Amino acid sequence: MKEYAIIPRPKSVQYKTDIFECPGLPRIIELDKAIFPDEVKIFERQITEIFGTCTGKENIHLIKDESIRGNEAYRLEILRDEIKLYAAAGAGIFRGLQVLRQLFLSDYNNGIFSVTCGIINDSPRFPWRGFMLDCSRHFFTTDFIKKILDTLSLQHISIFHWHLTDDQGWRFPVGKYPLLTEIGGRCRDYRDRRYNGGFYTEDEIRDIVAYAASLHIETVPEVDLPGHASAILAAYPGLGCTGGPYRVEDRCGIFEDVLCAGNDQIFSLAEAVFDTLSDLFPSKYVHIGGDEVRFNRWKACPKCRKRMNELGLDETPQLQSWITCRLAEMLRDRGKTAIGWDEILENTGKFPVPKDTVVMSWRGQKGGSEAAVLGHRVIMTPYNCGCYLDYRHKDLPEEIGRLGIGTVEQGYNMDPVTAEMDEKAAALVLGGQGNLWTENVFAGKLAEYLIFPRICGISEALWSVKDERDFNNFTERLEIHRRRLDKLGLLQYRGPLS
Numbered sequence: 001m002k003e004y005a006i007i008p009r010p011k012s013v014q015y016k017t018d019i020f021e022c023p024g025l026p027r028i029i030e031l032d033k034a035i036f037p038d039e040v041k042i043f044e045r046q047i048t049e050i051f052g053t054c055t056g057k058e059n060i061h062l063i064k065d066e067s068i069r070g071n072e073a074y075r076l077e078i079l080r081d082e083i084k085l086y087a088a089a090g091a092g093i094f095r096g097l098q099v100l101r102q103l104f105l106s107d108y109n110n111g112i113f114s115v116t117c118g119i120i121n122d123s124p125r126f127p128w129r130g131f132m133l134d135c136s137r138h139f140f141t142t143d144f145i146k147k148i149l150d151t152l153s154l155q156h157i158s159i160f161h162w163h164l165t166d167d168q169g170w171r172f173p174v175g176k177y178p179l180l181t182e183i184g185g186r187c188r189d190y191r192d193r194r195y196n197g198g199f200y201t202e203d204e205i206r207d208i209v210a211y212a213a214s215l216h217i218e219t220v221p222e223v224d225l226p227g228h229a230s231a232i233l234a235a236y237p238g239l240g241c242t243g244g245p246y247r248v249e250d251r252c253g254i255f256e257d258v259l260c261a262g263n264d265q266i267f268s269l270a271e272a273v274f275d276t277l278s279d280l281f282p283s284k285y286v287h288i289g290g291d292e293v294r295f296n297r298w299k300a301c302p303k304c305r306k307r308m309n310e311l312g313l314d315e316t317p318q319l320q321s322w323i324t325c326r327l328a329e330m331l332r333d334r335g336k337t338a339i340g341w342d343e344i345l346e347n348t349g350k351f352p353v354p355k356d357t358v359v360m361s362w363r364g365q366k367g368g369s370e371a372a373v374l375g376h377r378v379i380m381t382p383y384n385c386g387c388y389l390d391y392r393h394k395d396l397p398e399e400i401g402r403l404g405i406g407t408v409e410q411g412y413n414m415d416p417v418t419a420e421m422d423e424k425a426a427a428l429v430l431g432g433q434g435n436l437w438t439e440n441v442f443a444g445k446l447a448e449y450l451i452f453p454r455i456c457g458i459s460e461a462l463w464s465v466k467d468e469r470d471f472n473n474f475t476e477r478l479e480i481h482r483r484r485l486d487k488l489g490l491l492q493y494r495g496p497l498s
Contacts, residue, residue, distance in 0.1 A: 024056030130159035130433025136166035184231035224289030262303025342367025386410025412457035
């Protein structure tokens, strides 16, 4: 009996003794295509791009079944003469079709699709199974982003966290602030110091958002406020404490200059930015950053000191929690929910972070554990648990990457629910994600090498039943899955996984 080698591992698989065999690739029955037309269209496009037109029999039957609980749940029956896929919603059908796509990629050989019969019942452990791409430090084309999204859908990734602003570039237009892209979008290339900037037009952003949505991936934008603001300040120096001069950074690092907490115009900027994001992104979430804010400029700034006196603040860092609360309120007024990096939990004695704000824990898992105890929803993406995909795969001089080591095994073993969480806190964990920061990623192929296969391990950590996960079994399935990724044209890391 040949097992399916599906990644992420399904909740349950019951194998049968028979074999499903089809000359050519099986096709979806024509009458069924109207039941889930959007999902069928994407699946057929994905298959055609690899194999050409399907020439096999019409023996894939799609069935809408309201008894299947869960938006992404599905039941896949591979029988001797037909394949039946059941789900209550399009997302479930799509996840099941991606399992079939995996099997097509590995079990279609010499013009024949042959696979063991069996029944798969499946649904995810967590709804937030994310991937973050930093397009500030390196500007990736829309074609490349679509390629990555298309491949991520194979592993049931459900969230595309799009990092669009940082010290090194501002990547989307804001009508009231045209210099954000005219000046802030011009980022120098780290290798040879040439300008290598750019930004995504409104049409390009809508195209990416719609493409991701067709793959049942939700796109969540991030703007970094009030730190990592060099691109903003280069465009509008009056928003800083010193007035400049500022520049769009061509260096890695954390910089002293941040938005001036004593200047009300920073909130006018935020209003315009949030109006734009609300128009371009249907997601209910907007990530507002909040990480690595330096406070020295605020401490020396007369406007910031005046603001502290007005608010009755004792310590300069408390200004950040005041800003976070203001930004969260602005988003709430627009029907959005703020997400922030775990630093937003600090210095909140006078201005506690609103309970509906989601905390993304990156400095280990402590911040996420504390946030859940406080009643916040949590997304885990700890740098020390294999979730930082810009880290090197192994501690070897020939490996690309920076700052640390992140192995496939670390990402596979990451559990968003920590031992410190009780049942109530655990229920607030939305899931987790992998992050690709791109300070040293100068090309799409390098990005692919850093993403794959680590995102495969992370996807299984977030989708599959915890007690059923087994890293040795995963490594066996990964050998087959790697060949699928090869057929999709992905560059992959091939070294040790631990």
